[in-house]
Amino acid sequence: xxxxxxxxxxxxxxxxxxxxxxxxxxxxxxxxxxxxxxxxxxxxxxxxxxxxxxxxxxxxxxxxxxxxxxxxxxxxxxxxxxxxxxxxxxxxxxxxxxxxxxxxxxxxxxxxxxxxxxxxxxxxxxxxxxxxxxxxxxxxxxxxxxxxxxxxxxxxxxxxxxxxxxxxxxxxxxxxxxxxxxxxxxxxxxxxxxxxxxxxxxxxxxxxxxxxxxxxxxxxxxxxxxxxxxxxxxxxxxxxxxxxxxxxxxxxxxxxxxxxxxxxxxxxxxxxxxxxxxxxxxxxxxxxxxxxxxxxxxxxxxxxxxxxxxxxxxxxxxxxxxxxxxxxxxxxxxxxxxxxxxxxxxxxxxxxxxxxxxxxxxxxxxxx
Amino acid sequence: xxxxxxxxxxxxxxxxxxxxxxxxxxxxxxxxxxxxxxxxxxxxxxxxxxxxxxxxxxxxxxxxxxxxxxxxxxxxxxxxxxxxxxxxxxxxxxxxxxxxxxxxxxxxxxxxxxxxxxxxxxxxxxxxxxxxxxxxxxxxxxxxxxxxxxxxxxxxxxxxxxxxxxxxxxxxxxxxxxxxxxxxxxxxxxxxxxxxxxxxxxxxxxxxxxxxxxxxxxxxxxxxxxxxxxxxxxxxxxxxxxxxxxxxxxxxxxxxxxxxxxxxxxxxxxxxxxxxxxxxxxxxxxxxxxxxxxxxxxxxxxxxxxxxxxxxxxxxxxxxxxxxxxxxxxxxxxxxxxxxxxxxxxxxxxxxxxxxxxxxxxxxxxxxxxxxxxxxxxx
Numbered sequence: 001x002x003x004x005x006x007x008x009x010x011x012x013x014x015x016x017x018x019x020x021x022x023x024x025x026x027x028x029x030x031x032x033x034x035x036x037x038x039x040x041x042x043x044x045x046x047x048x049x050x051x052x053x054x055x056x057x058x059x060x061x062x063x064x065x066x067x068x069x070x071x072x073x074x075x076x077x078x079x080x081x082x083x084x085x086x087x088x089x090x091x092x093x094x095x096x097x098x099x100x101x102x103x104x105x106x107x108x109x110x111x112x113x114x115x116x117x118x119x120x121x122x123x124x125x126x127x128x129x130x131x132x133x134x135x136x137x138x139x140x141x142x143x144x145x146x147x148x149x150x151x152x153x154x155x156x157x158x159x160x161x162x163x164x165x166x167x168x169x170x171x172x173x174x175x176x177x178x179x180x181x182x183x184x185x186x187x188x189x190x191x192x193x194x195x196x197x198x199x200x201x202x203x204x205x206x207x208x209x210x211x212x213x214x215x216x217x218x219x220x221x222x223x224x225x226x227x228x229x230x231x232x233x234x235x236x237x238x239x240x241x242x243x244x245x246x247x248x249x250x251x252x253x254x255x256x257x258x259x260x261x262x263x264x265x266x267x268x269x270x271x272x273x274x275x276x277x278x279x280x281x282x283x284x285x286x287x288x289x290x291x292x293x294x295x296x297x298x299x300x301x302x303x304x305x306x307x308x309x310x311x312x313x314x315x316x317x318x319x320x321x322x323x324x325x326x327x328x329x330x331x332x333x334x335x336x337x338x339x340x341x342x343x344x345x346x347x348x349x350x351x352x353x354x355x356x357x358x359x360x361x362x363x364x365x366x367x368x
Numbered sequence: 369x370x371x372x373x374x375x376x377x378x379x380x381x382x383x384x385x386x387x388x389x390x391x392x393x394x395x396x397x398x399x400x401x402x403x404x405x406x407x408x409x410x411x412x413x414x415x416x417x418x419x420x421x422x423x424x425x426x427x428x429x430x431x432x433x434x435x436x437x438x439x440x441x442x443x444x445x446x447x448x449x450x451x452x453x454x455x456x457x458x459x460x461x462x463x464x465x466x467x468x469x470x471x472x473x474x475x476x477x478x479x480x481x482x483x484x485x486x487x488x489x490x491x492x493x494x495x496x497x498x499x500x501x502x503x504x505x506x507x508x509x510x511x512x513x514x515x516x517x518x519x520x521x522x523x524x525x526x527x528x529x530x531x532x533x534x535x536x537x538x539x540x541x542x543x544x545x546x547x548x549x550x551x552x553x554x555x556x557x558x559x560x561x562x563x564x565x566x567x568x569x570x571x572x573x574x575x576x577x578x579x580x581x582x583x584x585x586x587x588x589x590x591x592x593x594x595x596x597x598x599x600x601x602x603x604x605x606x607x608x609x610x611x612x613x614x615x616x617x618x619x620x621x622x623x624x625x626x627x628x629x630x631x632x633x634x635x636x637x638x639x640x641x642x643x644x645x646x647x648x649x650x651x652x653x654x655x656x657x658x659x660x661x662x663x664x665x666x667x668x669x670x671x672x673x674x675x676x677x678x679x680x681x682x683x684x685x686x687x688x689x690x691x692x693x694x695x696x697x698x699x700x701x702x703x704x705x706x707x708x709x710x711x712x713x714x715x716x717x718x719x720x721x722x723x724x725x726x727x728x729x730x731x732x733x734x735x736x737x738x739x740x741x742x743x744x745x746x747x
Contacts, residue, residue, distance in 0.1 A: 034662070064621055064665070075647060077650060078647040079650035079651055244691030245629065260646070263634060273480075273512060288444050289447050
């Protein structure tokens with residue numbers, strides 16, 4: 001694929017490219033991670049070329065899933081001017097699912113993504129962020145384990161952004177010296193033509209990427225095996241989710257959970273005193289709120305098949321429940337049953353939208 | 369109740385919790401209550417959950433004074449009674465701040481207090497839930513000591529400045545005093561006529577003088593007040609003005625979890641999460657971005673906190689649940705506590721003190737607060 005090479009570190013090279021796109025009036029805005037102040041990062045929509053100095057698109061932090069943010073930006077009406085959007089592969093996949101759910105639009109957006117080494121956990125103290133980032137850039141491009149990386153990232157095998165218009169390579173050798181912009185779509189090519197730079201040919205896949213993928217796959221199997229979800233049963237679920245405080249932060253941070261008001265928070269789910277009293281007579285004792293485990297099961301049922309494994313849920317959990325790993329594992333199982341890959345193809349209908357009872361016969365008989 | 373007296377219970381084998389449980393059991397046996405609402409250690413051991421119990425075997429496992437407050441008890445009472453009054457008589461064992469929040473929710477018609485009797489205790493504070501989960505055994509030991517010593521390393525910041533840690537300003541019915549009571553004793557003090565009736569039914573005679581307890585409460589109130597003033601002074605320097613406030617909340621990722629665990633924020637759907645706020649055209653965001661060259665996403669982080677503050681700070685009981693559940697460790701509880709304190713003093717209002725006392729925003733009149741209005745230079 002046609003590739004633009006710039007002899008600069010990724011963030012600088014990206015700023016150069018975006019500056020030229022602004023100058024050529026090809027874009028009217030940039031959506032990217034920005035540095036707000038020392039150790040503080042947030043996504044921003046930038047319209048002024050001069051503020052490109054604040055963007056740090058490859059800084060390994062994900063304060064919110066950008067797919068969810070682009071849904072915010074485009075759910076009513078897409079922008080009338082093109083916006084360059086810089087986001088990670090799982091964020092782009094989440095956005096694709098949101099488009100299928102009619103919560104977002106891709107119109108007038110240019111997607112620049114990375115072969116992704118993962119992000120650091122939001123739970124890391126911001127004081128050690130700078131130090132950790134050093135370590136990250138030493139190790140992540142070759143898939144070496146980085147302490148403090150999100151568990152979801154350590155086992156992510158979908159770190160190549162198949163659907164991005166432009167792919168910046170962050171996995172491989174010398175990714176901090178030279179930046180490759182691989183034009184993955186015609187649209188990407190169109191935006192990057194006439195940059196007065198050298199172009200070459202390069203494929204996204206490489207031996208390094210394959211090596212990282214193998215490491216991640218091995219890690220995935222080891223994390224999944226440790227979870228032992230198959231053996232959980234009710235008591236196991238109560239043990240895993242027992243310390244859940246019902247704050248629903250996981251659902252609120254989840255890019256797929258798009259409902260304005262979750263069913264379990266709705267008035268429909270209220271229990272009347274008479275029902276409590278009946279339950280109390282029957283059971284002798286009741287945990288209140290009574291729907292701790294049920295909330296997670298309901299959420300899993302609703303979004304598991306679309307789970308992109310971004311890990312936001314675990315990062316925001318105040319009681320450190322490994323919710324992302326559980327959802328990723330169960331999600332993978334659900335996805336394999338219906339042969340669905342979330343975030344891959346806009347034309348691929350969501351399984352729950354085209355459900356056929358016969359689809360599940362195989363899985364059902366297996367459980368018996 | 370000027371002639372308040374208490375009754376002493378003997379703590380056997382330094383087990384405060386089993387002494388309280390024995391007392392509760394005696395009330396249940398005499399049918400003073402049908403059920404008890406109290407925290408119970410979860411099966412995996414590293415946290416606690418509220419259970420409504422009539423089963424004696426389960427009640428044996430309850431922890432009347434747990435070292436943490438993972439879920440604010442008022443939220444539990446809301447779940448139980450939002451849709452109406454209970455017909456069974458329930459003894460609800462909670463920390464004072466949980467009771468005060470329940471009273472506020474009752475004023476907001478989200479909790480129905482009929483048939484609920486509150487039992488509380490001299491609360492030294494609570495540890496951070498996530499700290500506790502990692503080292504429950506160590507924190508269990510230090511909490512047992514803290515019940516008497518009334519201080520411990522690592523208590524939630526909001527707890528170390530709490531002056532309403534006992535039954536003063538909290539409408540308990542029964543109160544368990546640790547302060548000013550010998551180490552091998554607990555004192556049960558009835559703090560309402562309902563509480564007195566309970567003790568009568570349990571055939572416990574009220575003979576003990578409570579002046580030692582009152583004295584010690586005052587001493588600790590004084591200490592906490594000093595902490596409070598010191599912390600508030602630092603907060604003022606750190607957070608006053610929009611620039612400082614922006615820096616104060618700079619780690620906020622706008623997840624709104626503070627609001628979701630707040631006992632007072634009872635709206636099912638916050639305005640800041642509603643369609644009105646969220647459904648905006650992309651060009652509209654662009655117009656906003658062009659004014660300054662850029663806007664952060666999600667937008668309106670500070671506006672959310674200020675909006676929430678203006679809605680609930682009059683009722684803020686300073687429990688610190690918000691801070692405990694913040695995934696980014698923003699000291700949100702401290703700043704809400706600080707603003708709450710100021711605004712409550714302005715209206716001479718103590719949230720949760722008395723269910724008959726109206727929330728000021730419900731009784732405001734146009735002709736008031738001149739001392740604040742007129743002090744401002746209106747140009």
